[in-house]
Amino acid sequence: MNAKEVTESLRSKFPDQPEYIQAVSQVLETIQDEYNKHPEFEKANLIERLCIPDRIIQFRVNWVDDKGRVQTNMGYRVQHNNAIGPYKGGLRFHPSVNVSILKFLAFEQTFKNSLTTLPMGGAKGGSDFSSRGKSDAEIMRFCQAFMTELYHYIGPDEDVPAGDIGVGGREIGYLFGQYKKLTHQYAGILTGKGLEYGGSLIRPEATGYGNVYFLEDMLKTRGETLEGKTVLVSGSGNVAQYTLEKLIAKGAKPLTCSDSDGYIYDPEGIDEKKLKFIMDLKNNGHKRIREYAEKYSVKYVKGGKPWCEKADIATPCATQNEIDEQSAGTLVKNGIIAVSEGANMPTTPEAIRIFQDAHILYSPGKASNAGGVATSGLEMTQNSERLKWTRVQVDDKLREIMNSIHKNCVKYGTESDGYINYVKGANIAGFLKVAHAMMAQGI
Numbered sequence: 057m058n059a060k061e062v063t064e065s066l067r068s069k070f071p072d073q074p075e076y077i078q079a080v081s082q083v084l085e086t087i088q089d090e091y092n093k094h095p096e097f098e099k100a101n102l103i104e105r106l107c108i109p110d111r112i113i114q115f116r117v118n119w120v121d122d123k124g125r126v127q128t129n130m131g132y133r134v135q136h137n138n139a140i141g142p143y144k145g146g147l148r149f150h151p152s153v154n155v156s157i158l159k160f161l162a163f164e165q166t167f168k169n170s171l172t173t174l175p176m177g178g179a180k181g182g183s184d185f186s187s188r189g190k191s192d193a194e195i196m197r198f199c200q201a202f203m204t205e206l207y208h209y210i211g212p213d214e215d216v217p218a219g220d221i222g223v224g225g226r227e228i229g230y231l232f233g234q235y236k237k238l239t240h241q242y243a244g245i246l247t248g249k250g251l252e253y254g255g256s257l258i259r260p261e262a263t264g265y266g267n268v269y270f271l272e273d274m275l276k277t278r279g280e281t282l283e284g285k286t287v288l289v290s291g292s293g294n295v296a297q298y299t300l301e302k303l304i305a306k307g308a309k310p311l312t313c314s315d316s317d318g319y320i321y322d323p324e325g326i327d328e329k330k331l332k333f334i335m336d337l338k339n340n341g342h343k344r345i346r347e348y349a350e351k352y353s354v355k356y357v358k359g360g361k362p363w364c365e366k367a368d369i370a371t372p373c374a375t376q377n378e379i380d381e382q383s384a385g386t387l388v389k390n391g392i393i394a395v396s397e398g399a400n401m402p403t404t405p406e407a408i409r410i411f412q413d414a415h416i417l418y419s420p421g422k423a424s425n426a427g428g429v430a431t432s433g434l435e436m437t438q439n440s441e442r443l444k445w446t447r448v449q450v451d452d453k454l455r456e457i458m459n460s461i462h463k464n465c466v467k468y469g470t471e472s473d474g475y476i477n478y479v480k481g482a483n484i485a486g487f488l489k490v491a492h493a494m495m496a497q498g499i
């Protein structure tokens with residue numbers, strides 16, 4: 057396999073899908089040598105079968121707004137690969153959603169899910185629907201209409217969606233309720249459910265907590281801890297909030313967080329009380345992060361990203377391609393020692409190269425944000441056995457899974473000079489399991 061040739065061939069097949077090509081290209085570059093040790097993979101044309109999704113389901117979603125007008129959105133589910141388990145991955149509701157973004161996310165999800173050690177294939181879905189400015193009733197009607205189309209294609213042993221950007225506990229509840237109405241089945245067809253109806257303790261916290269556990273493991277390789285470290289966080293949604301919570305608990309000092317309008321910089325650090333304010337602002341009021349700056353009289357940078365601020369660590373927790381080459385250069389110049397991705401593909405390829413050339417600790421999202429889907433896997437297990445685990449049980453298991461992902465990255469990613477290339481490690485470890493399963497199952 058020649059990674060460049062395969063990437064170019066996919067680019068010419070899918071010229072309007074830059075995010076998908078970006079994700080594929082990065083994985084192929086890093087697995088090429090390992091792949092070429094297995095002539096049987098090439099004979100089975102494994103690479104094309106692994107890069108192109110099994111299927112893409114696309115549908116129209118019609119719903120009625122509060123003024124009685126009929127609205128139309130697009131809905132999608134990309135079922136990428138189910139070699140190691142049922143399709144699994146979140147739903148994103150955001151105006152930017154398109155086939156390229158969902159294909160990149162489903163592709164990444166396949167490797168991430170493989171890394172978790174749990175039996176889950178990769179998928180992703182969503183809609184170009186925006187909940188911004190919508191009433192609760194409108195969001196409910198949209199979720200019901202979306203599930204009315206999606207329910208044909210999901211099931212506890214077939215495909216199990218969850219949340220992502222714009223899809224939290226509220227949306228999961230409405231989606232679950234509609235599935236139940238349509239099928240008369242009370243089944244584990246979604247994860248991230250409320251605790252009263254089959255959800256798992258720690259699932260809401262899991263992506264952020266897992267991100268910090270992974271960061272701790274990375275720092276340990278250099279004899280460092282989080283105690284006293286200053287941290288730049290982006291985003292202020294689910295992943296950012298629980299990354300902040302765990303960072304504070306570990307004695308770190310987060311200085312920033314953001315939303316799509318801008319970021320706040322708090323030189324005193326975001327503490328537990330201030331985090332509670334952020335959670336209330338975002339989860340109950342659906343308001344803007346600017347209000348934090350107004351309440352605590354700190355700097356607010358409209359339209360900016362926090363990467364020009366000075367700190368020890370950065371953890372992007374908002375969206376794809378939010379750290380570009382210039383931001384990476386600034387972070388390195390300012391003495392950053394570690395970057396841990398809470399979001400999916402938040403760092404551009406050029407920026408990754410800058411981090412790696414500077415030999416800083418850098419983890420790709422498919423490794424450091426895998427705690428969310430891993431805990432979704434634990435929710436599926438609890439649903440299947442009709443039992444509920446304690447908070448400590450789930451958190452211990454999450455810690456163990458993040459630790460095993462870190463070990464696998466070290467195993468497959470350590471370079472001859474001792475530098476741990478976490479991108480390479482995560483990609484090879486994730487790939488090998490899926491590849492062997494695909495080979496065993498025939499064409």
Ligand SMILES: NC(=O)C1=CN([C@@H]2O[C@H](COP(=O)(O)OP(=O)(O)OC[C@H]3O[C@@H](n4cnc5c(N)ncnc54)[C@H](OP(=O)(O)O)[C@@H]3O)[C@@H](O)[C@H]2O)C=CC1
Pocket residue numbers: 219220221222223224263291292293294295296314315316317373374375376398399400425426428429
């Ligand atoms: N939830 C989960 O369990 C997991 C999520 N992830 C990834 O983590 C990231 C964040 O997801 P999550 O916290 O769940 O989502 P949320 O919807 O809870 O929060 C998203 C945050 O990112 C900001 N944001 C979204 N789009 C943009 C943009 N284009 N530019 C700047 N800021 C933006 C939002 O700001 P605003 O409110 O202004 O839109 C918000 O603060 C995503 O990349 C997601 O794929 C990865 C693994 C699991």
Ligand SMILES: O=C(O)CCC(=O)C(=O)O
Pocket residue numbers: 144145146147165168216217218219220247400425426428429430432
């Ligand atoms: O919990 C899940 O199934 C998916 C989480 C997710 O969307 C992700 O890992 O990017």
